[in-house]
Amino acid sequence: MLWIILAVIVFIVAATFLLFRLEDLSHLDGDNPPVREGKPSPANREVLGRIREMGESSRGLRGKARLMALRKHMDGLSEGLELASEFRFNASPRGEWVLAPGCDTRRRVLYIHGGAWAAGSPRSHRAITDRLSAITGAAVFAVDYRLMPENRFMDGVRDCRDAYSWLLKHGPDGDEPSDFMLIAGDSAGGSHTLGLIAWIRDNGLRQADAAIAFSPSTDLTLTAPSNRNNIGTDPLLGPVFGGLSKIPLPVIWWATLAAFRVSPTSPVASPLRGDLRDLPPTLIQASDTEMLLDNARRYAARAKAAGSPVALHTWPGMVHVWQIFVPLLPEAEEAFEDIRAFLAEVESGDLSQASARL
Numbered sequence: 001m002l003w004i005i006l007a008v009i010v011f012i013v014a015a016t017f018l019l020f021r022l023e024d025l026s027h028l029d030g031d032n033p034p035v036r037e038g039k040p041s042p043a044n045r046e047v048l049g050r051i052r053e054m055g056e057s058s059r060g061l062r063g064k065a066r067l068m069a070l071r072k073h074m075d076g077l078s079e080g081l082e083l084a085s086e087f088r089f090n091a092s093p094r095g096e097w098v099l100a101p102g103c104d105t106r107r108r109v110l111y112i113h114g115g116a117w118a119a120g121s122p123r124s125h126r127a128i129t130d131r132l133s134a135i136t137g138a139a140v141f142a143v144d145y146r147l148m149p150e151n152r153f154m155d156g157v158r159d160c161r162d163a164y165s166w167l168l169k170h171g172p173d174g175d176e177p178s179d180f181m182l183i184a185g186d187s188a189g190g191s192h193t194l195g196l197i198a199w200i201r202d203n204g205l206r207q208a209d210a211a212i213a214f215s216p217s218t219d220l221t222l223t224a225p226s227n228r229n230n231i232g233t234d235p236l237l238g239p240v241f242g243g244l245s246k247i248p249l250p251v252i253w254w255a256t257l258a259a260f261r262v263s264p265t266s267p268v269a270s271p272l273r274g275d276l277r278d279l280p281p282t283l284i285q286a287s288d289t290e291m292l293l294d295n296a297r298r299y300a301a302r303a304k305a306a307g308s309p310v311a312l313h314t315w316p317g318m319v320h321v322w323q324i325f326v327p328l329l330p331e332a333e334e335a336f337e338d339i340r341a342f343l344a345e346v347e348s349g350d351l352s353q354a355s356a357r358l
Helices: 002-019 043-057 063-075 126-136 153-167 188-202 237-246 249-260 293-305 330-348
Strands: 086-090 095-099 104-112 138-143 180-186 210-214 282-287 310-315
Touching: 043 063, 095 126, 104 126, 104 153, 104 188, 126 138, 126 180, 126 330, 138 153, 153 180, 153 188, 180 188, 188 210, 188 282, 210 330, 282 293, 282 330, 293 310, 310 330
Parallel strands: 104 138, 104 180, 180 210, 210 282, 282 310
Antiparallel strands: 086 095, 095 138
16 A cells, blocks of 8 residues: 555656756846835825725635625726726627727727736726826727636637737727737736737737736746745735745646646746747836746846847835826836836837836
8 A cells, every 4th residue: 555655656746847847947036127216105005005905805705705805896996096098898809998088099008907817807907007098199908808717717818819819900999900019917917918929929910019017927836036035025915825835836836737727837827938039028017025026037037038128127115016006106107107118119119228227
């Protein structure tokens, strides 16, 4: 009996090494871009209060009830905001057009919301999409991709791919070719964004003119140091995902494979581990205190080494995806001004200052 147990253990260990062959990326952790100077503004205290409210909304609940409470709370994030854009539902692909006054419908933004692939919606992220439409002068399409666990991870990936392909030829008023394409997303949506630009390159579609990722998840193997080191300083992700630090990584990898039906080492789920050559100009924004900081740092370092133009701009002490708290948070306003400057450089063809600008 003992020999059978030992044989099973050896088989599992061997299968783990064969299935989840990881490239050591620790060499990317040394030379990190500087962080903006300054301390969080007083408004950050109100933001932290809202984060606590989000946690309270699902306290004591379990399973599906907890997830439904989180989704409901996230969808309420945009309530009470004075938004200038027009919002139009789109049935196929499913999503929402966000149209700032005077926007050019031949300029388009595909926005992919975050929420750990299980929560969030176009409604929850209207503060971001409203502002993006205003500063880009473009029609924003917030794709309502299928969420887990009701759907498979790859269903959501395909929805994003289909939405981009459709946007190349369709605007809010019908058939109309696009003149400018931007893909943007936050957190889990940031992962989809970075995976999507690689898929576009590999499949011969017209590439996006630029991409923007807010605090993206780039590596589901959870091997980056900040996944553990920043648990205590991340008020949003720390309480939810901090417990994973107590679980052996191989166990997490098998659980991820079972839940996502995609290996955590696959570039679809972990864009950091894919081919990062020949990608469009990309701006990544992250906080120095969040768990996903090194996801952003490693991706930026590896993409630059592959010759792709990527700029990582880091803010001190911000919550994960603080951009959603515009206009309350001055640092969120700064982030959108940073985006405005980045896109001006992209459209002028001069990206020489993008990496250096803080």
